[in-house]
Amino acid sequence: MNHLKEIDLKQFGIIIDRFKDIKGPLIPILHEAENLYGYIPIEIQNLISQKLKISNAEINGVASFYTMFHTEPTGKYQIGICTGTTCHLNGSSKLLKHLEQSLDIKEGETTSDGQFTIIPVKCIGNCDVGPNITVDGRVHNNMNIKKLDKIIEDLSKR
Numbered sequence: 562m563n564h565l566k567e568i569d570l571k572q573f574g575i576i577i578d579r580f581k582d583i584k585g586p587l588i589p590i591l592h593e594a595e596n597l598y599g600y601i602p603i604e605i606q607n608l609i610s611q612k613l614k615i616s617n618a619e620i621n622g623v624a625s626f627y628t629m630f631h632t633e634p635t636g637k638y639q640i641g642i643c644t645g646t647t648c649h650l651n652g653s654s655k656l657l658k659h660l661e662q663s664l665d666i667k668e669g670e671t672t673s674d675g676q677f678t679i680i681p682v683k684c685i686g687n688c689d690v691g692p693n694i695t696v697d698g699r700v701h702n703n704m705n706i707k708k709l710d711k712i713i714e715d716l717s718k719r
């Protein structure tokens with residue numbers, strides 16, 4: 562993912578042209594946008610709409626349906642706090658609240674410096690070692706506030 566890359570409609574037009582005659586071009590085109598920008602900017606959705614002659618609503622519907630696509634800019638690091646039942650019973654809501662306060666964003670949002678996004682995470686099948694969090698998809702278990710702060714601090718220094 563190329564974080565917050567400048568949107569180049571001409572360049573992306575060429576990418577769309579490469580796919581537009583294949584069967585089911587939308588998903589591979591959305592993948593290209595996601596890889597390039599880290600999300601699918603509205604300008605790119607508009608361009609896809611014009612070139613493929615499909616509605617923005619359809620594009621947005623597909624982009625919103627699949628978890629691998631994002632319609633808003635995402636942070637360099639994706640932090641998820643599991644809010645499944647077992648992790649919740651083991652204190653994950655406190656972790657989520659703490660993270661939201663320390664990053665000054667809500668779940669689903671990205672910090673203004675583009676460093677962190679808090680993504681929603683439900684049970685990831687590691688209940689016995691919860692509460693669990695994910696950092697860019699990697700699971701960290703037996704989480705507590707001290708460990709969470711250390712992870713955020715280490716990532717902030719990178």
Ligand code: FES
Nearest residue numbers: 645648684685687
């Ligand atoms: S509830 Fe968190 S891993 Fe199952």
